[in-house]
Amino acid sequence: MSKRKLKEDSFTNGECISKVQRILRERFCHQSQNGKLFGTELQYKQLLELLKRTAINGESNSVLIIGPRGSGKTLLTCHVLKKLMEVKEVRENILQVHLNGLLQTNDKIALKEITRQLNLENVVGDKVFGSFAENLTFLLEALKRGDRAHSCPVLFILDEFDLFVHHKNQTLLYNLFDVSQSAQTPIAVVGLTCRLDILELMEKRVKSRFSHRQIYLMNSFDFKKYLNICKEQLSLPAVFPEKSFIQKWNKNVQSLLEDQKVQDVLQNQFHYSKDLRSLFMLLMLASSSITVSHPYINASDLLEAGKHCRMDSKANIVHGLSVLELCLIIAMKHLNDTYGGEPFNFQMVYNEYQRFVQRKAHTVYSFEKPVVMKAYEHLLHLELIKPVEGPSMCTQREYLLMNLLLDNNQIMDALQVYPNCPTDVKQWATSSVN
């Protein structure tokens, strides 16, 4: 009897865990419109009102949503569009065009994409247009249905908006803003960008046609709010099928977030970057260790995830170097210490290395110069050293001036964890005599 019960328990547990995993993964990895939007109520309202005015009253608008990477610009727009589409008369009437500066790299491609998204390829056919403006006007005219009140509003969502300013003459932006200012087809232009100086990037004639409406997303929450977001994102919803599990899970989350060590990790992350994308990455890493035998997240999972997130990728590369390459880096470190960070060349590094080898002739193997050169070039490939920009490009390989892209702390940390590092090499790194 008890055996059967145990079996049933572990079965439901297994199911429970996979459901928990699915819920958390969806929250942290998917840009789902069903997810929660934190701390942007005001901006949400502002954008929704604005787009409603275009969609329902046929009023043209333009707006920029400005905020650092991962601050939720795309998510906010998705949420607002979803809400907007819930209104029946809007859903039946409005058209959306989504452009992205990374994909539509010039105005010709952008125009083709606009035509495609508006389903006007057949209408355009083989027509040849004199200018971009003519073409765009034709497209918008084609959408018109009688008078202005009945013409079809179009929402233009331009993600990575700052990339569009590099298009020739900023033609697309000029024309979109121009239409949004004049009494033609009602359109709303929404630009999403992480450049705070976006207004300076626009040409004067483009800028003057822009409405200067801006919505800022600045991750302006304090640590308390940040902790609350963690709690909300980790907690299970009341609709979770296994009621008894919800309580246990949520209680664990509560006590986890009260743990001082966990708070330290989160505080660290908070001070490093407040954006929720990096926070969710951290929580995702922590929650990925959940299994049937380890069903609750604990403090060490979060500490481990914190370490992972802050791992230095350069130190990782040093970890995989050969001892010779490591020696060259130490030689460069000494050169940097001696000459106060002035650039060096291969010959200087080689001399430094030779001096070390001669001092330790009985323990360290001396490599030939071409071999050392090869190792040096490998470091260049790995971008641990970088040529100084300028006219030195035409000099001989040995005399090309280079900078080391690692600082002393990174080198010393990497040496600590380097497997089987010869003692002499370690001592050489820490010694001030070179």
Ligand SMILES: Nc1ncnc2c1ncn2[C@@H]1O[C@H](COP(=O)(O)OP(=O)(O)OP(=O)(O)O)[C@@H](O)[C@H]1O
């Ligand atoms: N205010 C927020 N509420 C909830 N989740 C958020 C919020 N801000 C960011 N996120 C999370 O961060 C992820 C990234 O957000 P999003 O893609 O909207 O950022 P973005 O500002 O568009 O960044 P980018 O400039 O790189 O395009 C989202 O999928 C979401 O999980």
Ligand SMILES: [Mg+2]
């Ligand atoms: Mg985005």
